[in-house]
Amino acid sequence: MVPELGHFTLILAFCLSVILGTLPIIGAARGNILWMNFARPLTAGVFVFLSVSLIILAYAFVTDDFSVQFVAQHSNTLLPTRYKLTAVWGGHEGSFLLWTFMLAGWMLTVSIFSKSMPLDFVARVLGVLGFLCAGYTLFMLATSNPFDRVLPLAPADGADLNSALQDFGFIIHPPTLYMGYVGFSVVFAFAIAALLSGKLDAAWARWSRPWANVAWAILTIGIALGSWWAYYELGWGGWWAWDPVENPPLITWLLGTALIHSMAVTEKRGIFKSWTVLLAILAFAGSLLGTFITRSGLLTSVHAFASDPTRGVYILGFIILTVGGSLTLYAFRAPLIRNNSGFAMISREVALLANNILLVVASASILLGTLFPMVFQAITDELISIGPPYFNAIFVPLMGILVLLLGIGPVCRWKSTSVSFLVQRLWLIAAASIVLGVVLPLLITTKFSWSVTIGISLALWITFSIVRDILSKIANKANKLKGLTGLPAGYLGMQLAHFGVAVMVVGVCLTSNFSTEKSVLLGPGQTIDLGDYDFVFNGTIPITGPNYVGDQAIIVVSHNGEYLRDLNPEKRIYIASNSPSTEMAIDSGLFRDLFVTLGERRDGGAWSMTIYVKPFIRWIWLGSIFMALGGVTAAADRRYRRLRLKSNEAVGKQGALSSKLQTVT
Amino acid sequence: MSRLKFFAPVIGFLVLGVLLWRGLYLNSRDLPSVLINKPLPEFQLEDVYDNHLVGKQDLPDEMFLLNVWGSYCLPCLVEHPTLIRLSEENIIPIVGINYKDEQDAALDWLDTNGDPFSFSIMDVQGRLGIDLGVYGAPETFLIDKNGLIRYRHVSVIDEQAWKEIFVPAIEALKLEGS
Numbered sequence: 001m002v003p004e005l006g007h008f009t010l011i012l013a014f015c016l017s018v019i020l021g022t023l024p025i026i027g028a029a030r031g032n033i034l035w036m037n038f039a040r041p042l043t044a045g046v047f048v049f050l051s052v053s054l055i056i057l058a059y060a061f062v063t064d065d066f067s068v069q070f071v072a073q074h075s076n077t078l079l080p081t082r083y084k085l086t087a088v089w090g091g092h093e094g095s096f097l098l099w100t101f102m103l104a105g106w107m108l109t110v111s112i113f114s115k116s117m118p119l120d121f122v123a124r125v126l127g128v129l130g131f132l133c134a135g136y137t138l139f140m141l142a143t144s145n146p147f148d149r150v151l152p153l154a155p156a157d158g159a160d161l162n163s164a165l166q167d168f169g170f171i172i173h174p175p176t177l178y179m180g181y182v183g184f185s186v187v188f189a190f191a192i193a194a195l196l197s198g199k200l201d202a203a204w205a206r207w208s209r210p211w212a213n214v215a216w217a218i219l220t221i222g223i224a225l226g227s228w229w230a231y232y233e234l235g236w237g238g239w240w241a242w243d244p245v246e247n248p249p250l251i252t253w254l255l256g257t258a259l260i261h262s263m264a265v266t267e268k269r270g271i272f273k274s275w276t277v278l279l280a281i282l283a284f285a286g287s288l289l290g291t292f293i294t295r296s297g298l299l300t301s302v303h304a305f306a307s308d309p310t311r312g313v314y315i316l317g318f319i320i321l322t323v324g325g326s327l328t329l330y331a332f333r334a335p336l337i338r339n340n341s342g343f344a345m346i347s348r349e350v351a352l353l354a355n356n357i358l359l360v361v362a363s364a365s366i367l368l369g370t371l372f373p374m375v376f377q378a379i380t381d382e383l384i385s386i387g388p389p390y391f392n393a394i395f396v397p398l399m400g401i402l403v404l405l406l407g408i409g410p411v412c413r414w415k416s417t418s419v420s421f422l423v424q425r426l427w428l429i430a431a432a433s434i435v436l437g438v439v440l441p442l443l444i445t446t447k448f449s450w451s452v453t454i455g456i457s458l459a460l461w462i463t464f465s466i467v468r469d470i471l472s473k474i475a476n477k478a479n480k481l482k483g484l485t486g487l488p489a490g491y492l493g494m495q496l497a498h499f500g501v502a503v504m505v506v507g508v509c510l511t512s513n514f515s516t517e518k519s520v521l522l523g524p525g526q527t528i529d530l531g532d533y534d535f536v537f538n539g540t541i542p543i544t545g546p547n548y549v550g551d552q553a554i555i556v557v558s559h560n561g562e563y564l565r566d567l568n569p570e571k572r573i574y575i576a577s578n579s580p581s582t583e584m585a586i587d588s589g590l591f592r593d594l595f596v597t598l599g600e601r602r603d604g605g606a607w608s609m610t611i612y613v614k615p616f617i618r619w620i621w622l623g624s625i626f627m628a629l630g631g632v633t634a635a636a637d638r639r640y641r642r643l644r645l646k647s648n649e650a651v652g653k654q655g656a657l658s659s660k661l662q663t664v665t
Numbered sequence: 666m667s668r669l670k671f672f673a674p675v676i677g678f679l680v681l682g683v684l685l686w687r688g689l690y691l692n693s694r695d696l697p698s699v700l701i702n703k704p705l706p707e708f709q710l711e712d713v714y715d716n717h718l719v720g721k722q723d724l725p726d727e728m729f730l731l732n733v734w735g736s737y738c739l740p741c742l743v744e745h746p747t748l749i750r751l752s753e754e755n756i757i758p759i760v761g762i763n764y765k766d767e768q769d770a771a772l773d774w775l776d777t778n779g780d781p782f783s784f785s786i787m788d789v790q791g792r793l794g795i796d797l798g799v800y801g802a803p804e805t806f807l808i809d810k811n812g813l814i815r816y817r818h819v820s821v822i823d824e825q826a827w828k829e830i831f832v833p834a835i836e837a838l839k840l841e842g843s
Contacts, residue, residue, distance in 0.1 A: 327675035519773040599777035
């Protein structure tokens, strides 16, 4: 009975979403205040019913209700409770419910934190989000209902959650990634609301900027968590594989990065307006494409859910309706947008334009590489394959140029900057970063490597440029610390995120160039050394977990002869599915990770194992954390909280344009 | 003209949409008809362990699986336990194609995860992969005792795929005596 209640609340959520997706939008077009006022209560209703659905699905998991097909496929009585709860997103149906719930959560947040925006704008934003929500809930009800029963013969026990998913990373990675992904729906809804209203002024950019920053920050963390999880769970020591399903979040992230930069120009200078709208639509399209690729079975990958063509057709139809529809709307409205100021060849506008071009080209290349095998087959009926070499060859140089520009852009002034000013500001920094980029790596290793030198130089270049810029900003303040904290949060957030890029560049560069590994067969008592580290294998002991059995190795690690710690990698067999799983042991540190994976047992108690030393790998994720913190800091800027006054002014200024637009419609 | 350029995004998007739509029905898991029931292409490539040249004549005379793998390939780890089981229980011989990989990484991978393959052919350039129309690792071909390609499976062979796809296909081939 309880699962049917969940199914019923899902239907109610769908019904409310349909009303939310239509009534307030029509109300806004006709100036009907009552209809517009329905938007907030309807949003709350959708959120409540979707929450109930999600809780009921979780309840079915916790109570081992294997008459629910989704539970029977993804859980087992032996599964620990925390994984029973999170198995909710261990498969297609439940994870889509989580996705839709995340959307409802964003909708509720928008409806609460939008008091300063005009009612018609809020009604349109929530209406567009309600329309998306209606599409998602209908998709679930029609093709992927998580509450479907297997009756009358319910299985006695479930098939168990995939053993690779029984891990802490699985608890946090999907929700964070979805939250970031879906956050771009909010920015999309703002853009569509602006297009519908015809008021494509700087105000919409100011309203949506904090939302875009927060969504971008969460997506950054979501992707970084995925990378970190793959690193320690999958046991191959890699942190990025250009997997077809890793790529769409990256595409969305790159477009989102372009968007938050373009929004800055639109808000501050009133130009790039139509471009910003287009980017908001494209970032949203990227997030839908990610869903499509994982859930349609179009491409095969570790992430792919069980495929079903009807699902693919539905999602593709939905993408064509929403993205195609909004691009058509854009095509009719964009020509009416007037940009009201110009800029010189060397200016911050041009620097940000270059940023946008590089990011969009990078995302287009990744999209091409991801879809090319399929598209090529569609056209020629021949098959080809594309691997990491393609992605690295295109992505790395583009990002190199981007990072180079990153040191210059923030120093440039709006409208126009003189070359002599830039040279005066930057020549010393440039020289210092090149010299240190050559010298510093030689302190660690005797081998000169171009890629290391370039990577370190670029990271230093960004860092020095940030420090130089901040120093010049507080130069004439009496109290330097007060001067620093007195800088606008938007500015500090930007510099923090840019510093995150520098940290990540160091991590990527040093990990890629200086990682070492050894695969060995060790009998009990034998020792292997890697760099300054010695690893003594002291045999294995049998272990028993709640739903698995296995062996745990005892490996004593010492550094330059001094005892460091024990590492205990495991080899587990999950009982319900009889599937093996390897648990690595990692000693993590700011400057290096030690990483041991256990292979196969051989004769005489010997085991094959692989030992890795990965310098600076933590910096990749540390950089992501800085970027995300920067995004959140920028979103907390005081000026977004003084919206009401300013936005009213802006609307007043744009009045003439919007009345002109209204006559067109 | 200045207004028409704003239609470029929607037109570009619709072209992509049509391609994706076709892609849905292509089902890249099925072999294009040109290669099914055709003999395997000729090749002369090195063995992953000792670099001696292997060719078509070294392949098993009975029915076998030809599995495309790589040390970089995450899904390969998912299917690996199944391949190990098939080889340990002597159910069917498996020949590996180590696809666009580095030899050291491949050897480490086999050492760490176990080696279910009778032998592995190193296809560093991806030449054999192109002749076979390989889409990426993992991918598995079912070859009959006459050396003809009878089935191609793109994606992971886990226990479910083995039971539901390969076992029936192999039974059918045994019945027709090939």
